Amino acid sequence: MCYGAIEAGGTKFVCAVADENLKIIKKVQIPTTSPQETFKQIFSFFNAYDLKAIGIGSFGPIGTNPNQDNYGYILATPKKGWTNFDFLGTLKKRYDIPVVWTTDVNAAAYGELLMGAAQGKTSCLYLTVGTGIGGGVIMDGQIFQGIASPEMGHIYVKRHPQDEYEGICPYHHDCLEGLAAGPSLEARAGIKGQDLPIDHPVWDIQAYYIAQALMTYTLTLSPEVIVLGGGVMNQDHLLRKIRQEFTTQMAGYVETPDVEEYIVRWGLPNKSGIIGSLLLAQTIS
Template identity: 60%
Template structure:
């Protein structure tokens, strides 16, 4: 049996086909342009295979509520041409097979729980810190979904007392994404994060903001593990700073796991999303 996966990002679509043991048989990266052009290439890739199901982890916002008239749509994204795009409908029109549909970060959370840094656990949060900030969660072995999907990057945080930056989120200004995503780091300090690797003050402030997010997720979801991925988190000096800041913020209010084991990088690296999409395909009926 073969399963398909689409990790749909704003820059590129990663498509893959695997067998039932998650052995990837073929994989291709496709530039994200406009739907007609991108999806034609996606279909050209999958047309070569007889698939049991396809799992999609998409950039958003998306509609994952199966009771909604627009279930399966990318909704009000600023990505040109993709707003109100019937993603699942387009796939089902081409292939009469089940389609699993969730966010890219929910897919990554599933991948890390089943095959990565959270193997053997029942719950985890996956947070990506890069061009934006997004989070997904698996709770009791199931993806966290309700009337919509989590938007963990847009929780409000307290500003650092030394931070004069006004925030760059067009909706909330000083939410976590507005203060801690890659573009915020560059706007605040005048350089990209990888050019600031030796500047302690940059990463101490970054840790201050990310730890606030992790405090909120810890107190509301009680995940067994938090996995931090994305381009910003390739600055590995952030991990001990975040653990230290989270411990300070929690102030021994609740019992915490060993923080070295609780806050970790993705074991699957950049393959967390596509692995989760393949798993989603296998779970979709």
């Protein structure tokens, strides 16, 4: 028997099956189109295997409270066709096996805790900075979830004194995601983030906002380590700037581990979510 995993993203779904040692047997990418077409391909992939359990990390926001009617649903997403879609119910109609349902960033945080940059810890915060910004939290080895899935990319941040950009978030405009997600780089500079020179002033603005958010998360959650992932974080100079800004903004108010050990890059680049989903499947089998 195999463990199954789904990392559901707004652009693509990654599906995988692994053996009992979590060695991946096969993995596929499926374009995120309509729910009907996407699930047709998901079923085609998993039908070839005898599944013991499935772990799902999904884009959101999603319903995560089992006591609510919207549990297992994709909620108010800008992804056309997916709002109020019963993701979990659709899957369970096909496969009568245990399923873990959580956000993509929660799954990634779990993967980083057990097999990535946060190994050896009991708590961590994982923040992905890419097309959007999202965060997942592990406390005492367990995924933290309240009345809804935490949407850590949508906190408000104090504006950089030299930044007049209105923000890209369709809901809040100048929240953290609106001001610091990948598209904001190109919107300000007219150049894609991967092509921006390292001395471009927009990087200072980017670091200012991300560091400010990390300070807020530290003051409220006190994780043992913060793990940064996503395409925007594939920049050594940005990580250095974030660490410097974090130290400056914290101003010695709360003691943390050495900043180079406290704020780190992901240990499972582009794999945190799918590995975390497989690990979650293993917990309920």
